[in-house]
Amino acid sequence: MKSFQHVNVFSVEEAVSTLKDCKGSARIIAGGTDILAVLKDQILPDYPEVLVNIKTIPGLEYIREDSSGLKIGPLVKLADLVSSPVVKENLKVLAGAAQTVGTPQIRNVGTVGGNLCQDTRCWYYRYPHSIGGRLLCLRKGSGPCLAATGDNRYHAIFGGRGCFAVCPSDIAVALLALGAEIKTTGARGSRTIPVQDFFNPLGNALEPEEMILEIQVPNPPAEAKQQFLKYTIRKPIDFAIVSVAVLVVMEGEVCSEARIALGAVAPGPLRATEAEGALKGKRLDTTTLEEAAGLAVKEAKPLSMNGYKVEIARALVARALSACL
Ligand SMILES: Cc1cc2nc3c(=O)[nH]c(=O)nc-3n(C[C@H](O)[C@H](O)[C@H](O)COP(=O)(O)OP(=O)(O)OC[C@H]3O[C@@H](n4cnc5c(N)ncnc54)[C@H](O)[C@@H]3O)c2cc1C
Ligand code: SF4
Secondary structure, three states: OOOOEEEEOOOHHHHHHHHHHOOOOEEEEOOOOOHHHHHHOOOOOOOOOEEEEHHHOOOOOOEEEEOOEEEEOOOOEHHHHHHOHHHHHHOHHHHHHHHOOOOHHHHHHOEHHHHHHOOOOOOOOOOOHHHOOOOOOHHHOOOOOHHHHOOOOOOOOOOOEOEOOOOOOHHHHHHHHOOOEEEEEEOOEEEEEEHHHHEEOOEEOOOOOEEEEEEEEEOOOOOOEEEEEEEOOOOOOOOOOEEEEEEEEEEOOEEEEEEEEEEOOOOOOEEOHHHHHHHOOOEOOHHHHHHHHHHHOOOOOOOOOOOHHHHHHHHHHHHHHHHHO
């Protein structure tokens, strides 16, 4: 592992000014569960010279409720999302997603901000330097995508543009279904980014001197039923092959609102809007659920080796909707 400087910062302003002073050669470290692995395996061609430790900033580990919804600080641990009474009560889909992440050890250390910003798990990208890597590819700034013509069984079935890696964050899927926004601050001031605009095919929307300051989750519709489901190959400790977060609101026997978010199928979590529209105003029975599940994957464009993910996504959507009922 190459040497780097580890700088403790004690305010958000100090974090941003340190990132700015380092002119692109610094990265934030929160729990360190992802960034230290990336550094140890020497995956990146350009190494950060400085890690800016934001855990020393007081007051960023909160879950607060107000009239508009829940505000979550970036240093909240995934385990705290799982155990928080207000998250369990109002945002069951988020607690459920956090519960599926890694192991208790990872959830006790990994933070909400770090989970959203974690690097991709594409196996070409992550191939360690010590055993014959580092493999260069489009996402690393040099060469074509190796998965496009290689082994792409775990890659995107929707919307890859050049890079077909999927977003590995489970909580992002739940946050998309909940209509959450990400408040950031950086050298150019503060902004609020809806979750659907946060991810892009080569990573996320953050600038090098910008950090996540808060996750803002609006109150879900009253009486919304919520469900998060995740399909993995290994049962414990595995990233999603496909995940689904759904919210369903029923008025009597008729669905008045449905939200369906798919995970691990695209560079970011994805809303299945056509499927949602097909449920609205309908009585939900096996036929309507199957129809919506089919619409959720209608636009999928699988690669050479991942057509099976389309069928898993279709089945998970039907199961998650059914579980809500
Ligand atoms: C064995 C294992 C299994 C895992 N399984 C899953 C899984 O099933 N599902 C899943 O979703 N994840 C999984 N993960 C990923 C894990 O959830 C993340 O590593 C963790 O959430 C990252 O949080 P952290 O605080 O440790 O981030 P760090 O490692 O400290 O940082 C990760 C990235 O986020 C950036 N960052 C951190 N905080 C901020 C901030 N506030 N603003 C801007 N940038 C920031 C860092 O610069 C870095 O680029 C797994 C990881 C491991 C090691
Ligand atoms: S999917 Fe993305 S990260 Fe993976 S090899 Fe292709 S360009 Fe690189």
